[in-house]
Amino acid sequence: MTVEDESGPRVERSLPESGRMERVAPLIRRRIAPNGGPFTATGTCTYVVGQDRVAVIDPGPDDPSHIAALLDDLGPERVEAIVVTHTHRDHSPGARLLAARTGAPIVGCGPHRAARALAEGEAPMLDASSDAAHAPARILAEGDAVSGPGWTLVAVETPGHTMNHLAFALPEAEALFSGDHVMAWNTTIVAPPDGEMRAYMASLEKLRGRGETIYWPGHGGPVREPARLVRCLIGHRRQREAAIRARLVAGDTRIPEVVAAIYQGLDPRLRGAAALSVFAHLEDLVGRGLVACDGPPRLDATYVPA
Numbered sequence: 001m002t003v004e005d006e007s008g009p010r011v012e013r014s015l016p017e018s019g020r021m022e023r024v025a026p027l028i029r030r031r032i033a034p035n036g037g038p039f040t041a042t043g044t045c046t047y048v049v050g051q052d053r054v055a056v057i058d059p060g061p062d063d064p065s066h067i068a069a070l071l072d073d074l075g076p077e078r079v080e081a082i083v084v085t086h087t088h089r090d091h092s093p094g095a096r097l098l099a100a101r102t103g104a105p106i107v108g109c110g111p112h113r114a115a116r117a118l119a120e121g122e123a124p125m126l127d128a129s130s131d132a133a134h135a136p137a138r139i140l141a142e143g144d145a146v147s148g149p150g151w152t153l154v155a156v157e158t159p160g161h162t163m164n165h166l167a168f169a170l171p172e173a174e175a176l177f178s179g180d181h182v183m184a185w186n187t188t189i190v191a192p193p194d195g196e197m198r199a200y201m202a203s204l205e206k207l208r209g210r211g212e213t214i215y216w217p218g219h220g221g222p223v224r225e226p227a228r229l230v231r232c233l234i235g236h237r238r239q240r241e242a243a244i245r246a247r248l249v250a251g252d253t254r255i256p257e258v259v260a261a262i263y264q265g266l267d268p269r270l271r272g273a274a275a276l277s278v279f280a281h282l283e284d285l286v287g288r289g290l291v292a293c294d295g296p297p298r299l300d301a302t303y304v305p306a
Helices: 062-072 093-102 197-208 228-250 255-260 270-286
Strands: 019-023 029-033 043-051 055-057 080-084 106-108 145-148 151-157 166-172 175-179 214-217 291-293 302-306
Touching: 029 062, 043 062, 043 214, 043 255, 055 145, 055 151, 062 270, 080 093, 080 145, 093 106, 093 255, 197 270, 214 228, 228 255, 228 270, 228 302, 255 270, 270 291
Parallel strands: 055 080, 080 106, 175 214
Antiparallel strands: 019 029, 029 043, 043 055, 145 151, 151 166, 166 175, 291 302
């Protein structure tokens, strides 16, 4: 499911290690939570922006040891704002732990919300991944900002992975904290009804028109040629869409059949994610009138070319 190849954009070949604070740019430090796995690389990247009076971006999972280590790293520095990109449990629950320890306000994305209501008989596949308890002191919309000495974080609405997903521009460094919307180590999962492919693609197109020179993602290393990677991601999704349509023309009608055909050699732990990704594409294709199904789009629906 990666998009990296020899002709693609330059990305970090080795994944950063968890368990230590590292200064990755003059204004940016990073500590990675110890929650590594097939969906999180070496763990969730928690970023500290500024010096002395700082912002903390994505404090990560409900892990008191990670928050304690982060505060030990900061010492006497003051946390001015706790900034959250989106409400998955590997990103946002730690914000409440950090707020309790520091008194800093939680700002950024709003409460978790789905892209649509569940269809009849449809199960909420990602409920266990969603942080329904997230309740920020201030919800940021497009262009809203929080700031401190020498730094400004400007919200960029990037729905798709989740519908409340925000990225944050740091103009002083020509950088973007891209959350889970754009990552170098792997492609982003888009899983209905938690996320939506049409919104995700529109957000990629939006980022393609921006001018940041580096992205700091929610997992893995930095994206040092973001414009090229965003173009690559858009092309990858269009190729995946074409492959799905070709499988329907070939006679596949169910999502497991499509997954088996186009994700050959996939790690078995990622088959569920691959099925959700195919589902997201099929939901979009049905909405555009290019594919038909027997009722509303669902994981267990039957799909045919329109």
